[in-house]
Amino acid sequence: xxxxxxxxxHPDDDTTTYREALREGLREALASDDRVFLMGEDVGRxxxxxxxxxxxxxxFGPERIRDTPLSESAFVGAGxxxxxxxxxxxxxxxxxNFSLLALDQILNNxxxxxxxxxxxxxxxxxxxxTTGAGRQLAAQHSHSLEGWYAHIPxxxxxxxxxxxxxxxxxSAALADPDPxxxxxxxxxxxxxxxxxxxxxxxxxxxxxxxxxxxxxTVVAYSGCVSKALEAAEELAGEGIxxxxxxxxxxxxxxxxxxxxxxxxxxxxxxxxEGWRSGSLSAEIExxxxxxxxxxxxxxxxxxxxxxxxxxxxxxxxxxxLPQSAGIMAAARRVVG
Amino acid sequence: MATAHGGxxxxxxxxxxxxxxxxxxxxxxxxxxxxxxxxxxxxxxxRRFEERCVELYSAATxxxxxxxxxxxxxxxxxxxxxxxxxxxVVSTYREHGHALARGIPPEAVMAEMYxxxxxxxxxxxxSMHLFDAGRRFYGxxxxxxxxxxxxxxxxxxxxxxxxxxxxxxxxxxxxxAEGEFHETANLAALWGLPVLFVCENNLYAMxxxxxxxxxxxxxxxxxxxxxxxxxxxDGMDVHAVEKAARGAVESLRAxxxxxxxxxxxxxxxxxxxxxxxxxxxxxEVEEWKRHDPVTGLxxxxxxxxxxDAAALEDLEHRVAExxxxxxxxxxxxxxxxxxxLLLHVTGRHEEAQA
Numbered sequence: 001x002x003x004x005x006x007x008x009x010h011p012d013d014d015t016t017t018y019r020e021a022l023r024e025g026l027r028e029a030l031a032s033d034d035r036v037f038l039m040g041e042d043v044g045r046x047x048x049x050x051x052x053x054x055x056x057x058x059x060f061g062p063e064r065i066r067d068t069p070l071s072e073s074a075f076v077g078a079g080x081x082x083x084x085x086x087x088x089x090x091x092x093x094x095x096x097n098f099s100l101l102a103l104d105q106i107l108n109n110x111x112x113x114x115x116x117x118x119x120x121x122x123x124x125x126x127x128x129x130t131t132g133a134g135r136q137l138a139a140q141h142s143h144s145l146e147g148w149y150a151h152i153p154x155x156x157x158x159x160x161x162x163x164x165x166x167x168x169x170x171s172a173a174l175a176d177p178d179p180x181x182x183x184x185x186x187x188x189x190x191x192x193x194x195x196x197x198x199x200x201x202x203x204x205x206x207x208x209x210x211x212x213x214x215x216x217t218v219v220a221y222s223g224c225v226s227k228a229l230e231a232a233e234e235l236a237g238e239g240i241x242x243x244x245x246x247x248x249x250x251x252x253x254x255x256x257x258x259x260x261x262x263x264x265x266x267x268x269x270x271x272x273e274g275w276r277s278g279s280l281s282a283e284i285e286x287x288x289x290x291x292x293x294x295x296x297x298x299x300x301x302x303x304x305x306x307x308x309x310x311x312x313x314x315x316x317x318x319x320x321l322p323q324s325a326g327i328m329a330a331a332r333r334v335v336g
Numbered sequence: 337m338a339t340a341h342g343g344x345x346x347x348x349x350x351x352x353x354x355x356x357x358x359x360x361x362x363x364x365x366x367x368x369x370x371x372x373x374x375x376x377x378x379x380x381x382x383r384r385f386e387e388r389c390v391e392l393y394s395a396a397t398x399x400x401x402x403x404x405x406x407x408x409x410x411x412x413x414x415x416x417x418x419x420x421x422x423x424x425v426v427s428t429y430r431e432h433g434h435a436l437a438r439g440i441p442p443e444a445v446m447a448e449m450y451x452x453x454x455x456x457x458x459x460x461x462x463s464m465h466l467f468d469a470g471r472r473f474y475g476x477x478x479x480x481x482x483x484x485x486x487x488x489x490x491x492x493x494x495x496x497x498x499x500x501x502x503x504x505x506x507x508x509x510x511x512x513a514e515g516e517f518h519e520t521a522n523l524a525a526l527w528g529l530p531v532l533f534v535c536e537n538n539l540y541a542m543x544x545x546x547x548x549x550x551x552x553x554x555x556x557x558x559x560x561x562x563x564x565x566x567x568x569x570d571g572m573d574v575h576a577v578e579k580a581a582r583g584a585v586e587s588l589r590a591x592x593x594x595x596x597x598x599x600x601x602x603x604x605x606x607x608x609x610x611x612x613x614x615x616x617x618x619x620e621v622e623e624w625k626r627h628d629p630v631t632g633l634x635x636x637x638x639x640x641x642x643x644d645a646a647a648l649e650d651l652e653h654r655v656a657e658x659x660x661x662x663x664x665x666x667x668x669x670x671x672x673x674x675x676x677l678l679l680h681v682t683g684r685h686e687e688a689q690a
Binding site for chain 2: 037063068069071073074075076077078079080081082083084085086087089104105108109113114115116117118119120121122153154156176177178
């Protein structure tokens, strides 16, 4: 579990962490809309399992920063019920592994009620949870199951990878009439950067091209975007221009941006911290093949997590995850 | 409100509490008599509606899983006497009775069974997923226990806004074994949420008898352990149900936190139309039929001079007409076009084009 931080970790400079950016998004939402409240395990007095909501209890009080029992199904379902009744709940689940205890509510109710009721009901609920590995938390705190959720019609699935996206993702999510899942990568919470003052919102309908290149498209999301950018930087030194597409929204996928990039570069590497079999990377590769097969100059490559429960030991964990070296190797193979 | 526990949940219900005292010579226009006639009409509507469903299912006109409420009508009708239009209702897959008691028109329920556009869920839900947002009827949930957390959330929204509303959640003895019941009971009691938990204990979780699924079968006592008022009620007696529900709702509106009513009831038909009903003795079913809530009320009214054969016949006739109209309307209603398949998946329309 991460160490708790003060609300401002860097009082003397302009940098902001991913954690602070998320907190500012929460603060803004709570301050601007009385219907918004935050609910989850240890979001109040503890300050959030990963410190995201630290200080919000003091600012907004226990009615709106609501500590819950360890009852994922009940408090996620209560979020659904409150959303049905016109509130705008933000529910925090500690990790994606724990979200499985609420999977019934997320799939069978949140994602389904609109359709099952013939369009009478809507569930404008935001669920935030931590995903991903890289912190030696072993096999019950480290998995990347967002691809499972991206399988489900009725949900919108988001994976902010940058400080700016972390800052603005919540307001966009709360504006959505449907349930939105926000996956916060655990290894990004301490990532620091400077917020772009020109950015005031996140465009949830479009993937973001984080770096332009002409030789290969690297599609990544969440914690793998920074690894893809590192790889692209190194590849540039070898004369390979890699274009990095950050999916940002995992459902619905922005086919136009992904396929548009591949049409320019004619080669693609898809990076996914989920397991390869039945993964989001498989879906993306399929869409590229379906929509741009005759424009490809090489088979699409994938860089995914090894098909193993994420192990504890650092060397093993690193070996299990997509790394920039693996992305570079894949890029070199497709470029030939 | 005092917490009271009944005895064992197994077996037939205890002796019924005395009927309301009615002056034998009172004409059927007294408020009490009119009320009883209304209760009878509501229960009869559910009973005859479902009997028609059996015919329609047997003729393969309606499909899917159809779970009948026959025998349990007093619970839905009695509880709804205590609710008004402000309140919310969360139901189960055995919810035709709850939906009709809530006031969803029979034609909208029947059209849903037919999968027609005029159905109360526009043909997307069927028998197990009846919805009516305007009447605050939130389904129609076919995951056992799945509606319970929703009820807590609806009540939480009311609590946070200071609305004196109640959320009534129906569920069964099977759901009582689910974690979602225990998580929700704890959450509702912890936060003092205005939830009326109505456990329809019909003694069977599909084919599994109460004593084969619960180590302790006194469900009201177990619910009380969460720190909420909880007691058992003769669910075959609509007056007993109404009285208990009115007491609970009054207390709920006064802010005393969640209440739990264990309605001891019985379904006369199998679990669903699909169920051969091999798991319970025939004489047990026959014994419970002696406590039929519909004939029980009608007999009581007759004994009190409040109902004669002509009046009952008139009531039956009016109910039958209402159901005939519902069936006719459902048969004539348009099908939902296949081009509209992807409607209502999201509130944004672009994904519907995918």
